[in-house]
Amino acid sequence: MTLSKSFAEVRAGKRSGFIPFVVAGDPDLSVTGDLLHELSALRPAAIEVGVPFSDPTADGPVIQRAAQRALERGTNLSQIFEMLTRIKERTAPLVLFSYYNPLLQFGLEKFARAAMRAGVSGVLVVDLPVESARPLHVQLRRKKIDLIFLVTPTTAEDRLRQIARLASGFVYVVARTGVTGTARDLSDESRKVVARVREVSTLPVAVGFGVTTGAQAKRI
Numbered sequence: 474m475t476l477s478k479s480f481a482e483v484r485a486g487k488r489s490g491f492i493p494f495v496v497a498g499d500p501d502l503s504v505t506g507d508l509l510h511e512l513s514a515l516r517p518a519a520i521e522v523g524v525p526f527s528d529p530t531a532d533g534p535v536i537q538r539a540a541q542r543a544l545e546r547g548t549n550l551s552q553i554f555e556m557l558t559r560i561k562e563r564t565a566p567l568v569l570f571s572y573y574n575p576l577l578q579f580g581l582e583k584f585a586r587a588a589m590r591a592g593v594s595g596v597l598v599v600d601l602p603v604e605s606a607r608p609l610h611v612q613l614r615r616k617k618i619d620l621i622f623l624v625t626p627t628t629a630e631d632r633l634r635q636i637a638r639l640a641s642g643f644v645y646v647v648a649r650t651g652v653t654g655t656a657r658d659l660s661d662e663s664r665k666v667v668a669r670v671r672e673v674s675t676l677p678v679a680v681g682f683g684v685t686t687g688a689q690a691k692r693i
Contacts, residue, residue, distance in 0.1 A: 474565070474566050474639075475566065475594055475595070475617075475619075476519055476566050476594050476595050476619050476642035476677075477641075477642070479518050479519060479565070479566045480518055480596075480643060480677040481690070483677075484519050486678075489588075489640060490517070490518030490519075490557040490677070490679070491515070491517045492517055492519050492520065492521060492568075492679055492681070493515075493517055493520055493521070494520075494523060495508050495509065495510050495512070495520070495521070495522060495523065496519040496523040496525055496536060496539035496540050496541030496543055497522050497523060497524060497543060497548060497553045497555070498525055498542075498544075498548030498552070498614050499526065499540070499542045499548075499666075500542065500546075501544040501546060502548065502552055502556045503556075505522075505628070506544070506556050506559065506560045506617060507558060508559060508659060509522070509560060509564045511566070513563065513564045513565040516565070517550070517565050518565075518566070518677075518679075519565060519566040519567065519568050519643075520564065520565050520566070520567055520568070520596070521567075521568045521569075522553070522557070522567055522568065522596070523539075523540065523570045523571070523572065523669075524553060524569060524571035524572070524575055525539075525540035525541075525542075525543035525544045525548050526540060526544075526571065527541075527544060527572065527573075527603060528570045528572075528574075529572065529599075529600070530572075530600060531599045531600070531682075535581075537617055539571060542693050544684065545604040547646060547681075549575075549582070550573055550575055550576075550579050550587075551579075551587075552561055552629075553569075553591075553678060554587045554588070554590070554591045557591035557592060557593065558590055558591045558592070563591070563594030564613070566594035566595070567591075567592065567593050567594055567595075567618075568593070568594060568596065568597055568621060568642070569588065569593040569595070569596045569597070570597050570599070571596070571597070571598055571599070572598065572599055572600050573600050573601045573636060574600050575622070576609065578597065581608055581609055581612045582612050584612070585609075585612035585613050585615065585616045585618065586616065588613070588616065588618055588652070589616040589617075589618060591662060593618060593644075594610065594618065595618060595621050595641075595642040596609070596613060596618060596619070596620055596621035596623040596645060597620075597622070597675060598620075599623065601644075602632075603622060603632060603635045603636050603639060604632075604635070606620065606622075606639060607639075610639055610644050617639075618633075618640060619641040619642030619643075619644050620639065620640065620642070621640060621641075621642050621643060621644070621645055622636045622639070622640045622644060622645065623642055623645050623646075623647055623664070624636060624645065624646050624669075624670055625646075625647040625664055626647070626663075626665070626666055628663040628669075630669075633669060633670070633673055634673050636674075637670075637673040637674040638691065640674065640676060641676070641681050642676070643678060644674060644676050644677070644678050644679070645679050645681060646666045646667055646670060646678055646679065646680045646681070647666070647681065647682045648662065648663040648666075648680050648681060648682050648683045649692070655673040663680050663693065666667065667680065676687075678691045685686065
């Protein structure tokens, strides 16, 4: 299922969409496949599959430790794609959540082909600025895979409009400045960022980073 169809079903059901996140390969890829299958039974709008990376900048300590454990087991993109290909008929739409270096090392054209074969619906690259995103965007567009961008409280207006032109699937709004998974009260930053995105894009909006309690999720 495509991300657009999944979010259309969320809207038709007048419900909020939930997007869980797992790090591929922690504790191993077999368990990751089982987790993706079980999470899909909860009817999420999508599931983010984290590609473990040795030098993260946006991830908090929980995800960093998970990525380190996966790397210590030798987890790499080729293995992740093999696992996703085996289970692709049994999952919700999958979004690969990665840093750019693993994709460059893999090769952008090869990456897009492998992602299509594995049934990946979207790709989010944490450290890829929109100004440098066209090479990957071209490869993914040829395979009908969405490229998802982060928008933060500090994103400038001109950059926001560039993102709106290139993005597809959904726009990921970072609820606050900082890294993922650290407990802290959410301010009204996310509400303001969502409103700004709505002015330039009709894509669905997902809010993340720093959402650590059920009450915060309900508020969002």
